[in-house]
Amino acid sequence: EAGVTQFPSHSVIEKGQTVTLRCDPISGHDNLYWYRRVMGKEIKFLLHFVKESKQDESGMPNNRFLAERTGGTYSTLKVQPAELEDSGVYFCASSQGRALAMNTEAFFGQGTRLTVV
Amino acid sequence: DAKTTQPTSMDCAEGRAANLPCNHSTISGNEYVYWYRQIHSQGPQYIIHGLKNNETNEMASLIITEDRKSSTLILPHATLRDTAVYYCIAQARGGGNKLTFGTGTQLKVEL
Numbered sequence: 001e002a003g004v005t006q007f008p009s010h011s012v013i014e015k016g017q018t019v020t021l022r023c024d025p026i027s028g029h030d031n032l033y034w035y036r037r038v039m040g041k042e043i044k045f046l047l048h049f050v051k052e053s054k055q056d057e058s059g060m061p062n063n064r065f066l067a068e069r070t071g072g073t074y075s076t077l078k079v080q081p082a083e084l085e086d087s088g089v090y091f092c093a094s095s096q097g098r099a100l101a102m103n104t105e106a107f108f109g110q111g112t113r114l115t116v117v
Numbered sequence: 118d119a120k121t122t123q124p125t126s127m128d129c130a131e132g133r134a135a136n137l138p139c140n141h142s143t144i145s146g147n148e149y150v151y152w153y154r155q156i157h158s159q160g161p162q163y164i165i166h167g168l169k170n171n172e173t174n175e176m177a178s179l180i181i182t183e184d185r186k187s188s189t190l191i192l193p194h195a196t197l198r199d200t201a202v203y204y205c206i207a208q209a210r211g212g213g214n215k216l217t218f219g220t221g222t223q224l225k226v227e228l
Contacts, residue, residue: 043218095214106214108160
């Protein structure tokens with residue numbers, strides 16, 4: 001069974017440009033999460049989808065970040081325009097079960113390393 | 118979610134048991150204790166979780182004290198591949214997987 005896959009694995013863009021990260025969760029997982037680790041900091045939660053709906057987006061840093069999950073399958077995280085402080089590793093995770101009723105394990109992807117220059 | 122406290126780093130000889138402590142003295146009754154690890158350049162990996170009882174799976178054992186204020190993750194026979202940062206996370210029941218990662222413990226397994 002395929003795990004959580006993220007694309008691209010690395011991205012280098014210039015400040016002001018737009019970047020779109022993609023995450024394919026494990027098939028059948030309703031819950032999809034985005035996290036990120038910026039340089040020297042801890043891994044931080046960004047947002048949580050249940051199917052196509054945003055359940056919790058309290059961790060999104062600002063309105064330059066837009067996450068979507070059309071059709072409840074894969075998700076994209078767009079950064080527009082990118083700033084230097086957005087550099088870091090962006091992780092996607094998925095889990096099965098009804099997130100608000102169950103505590104289950106989360107499966108993480110390998111991450112996308114974003115470098116803004 | 119309750120704050121957790123872990124040692125910054127630990128060393129362990131290959132083949133020996135690695136015992137990683139975690140303090141969560143303010144944990145509430147509905148909070149689970151989760152352990153994840155991150156091997157260099159990979160995404161975090163789930164290890165184990167528990168509420169009150171000790172738990173064991175193919176990767177590790179989790180020992181939770183009776184008062185639930187601390188726990189220990191045990192890797193029974195550590196290998197070089199277990200070198201990673203280990204995170205102890207307190208997560209409320211029904212909180213899904215909105216995980217609060219701290220700084221974790223850097224475990225180094227050596228020959």
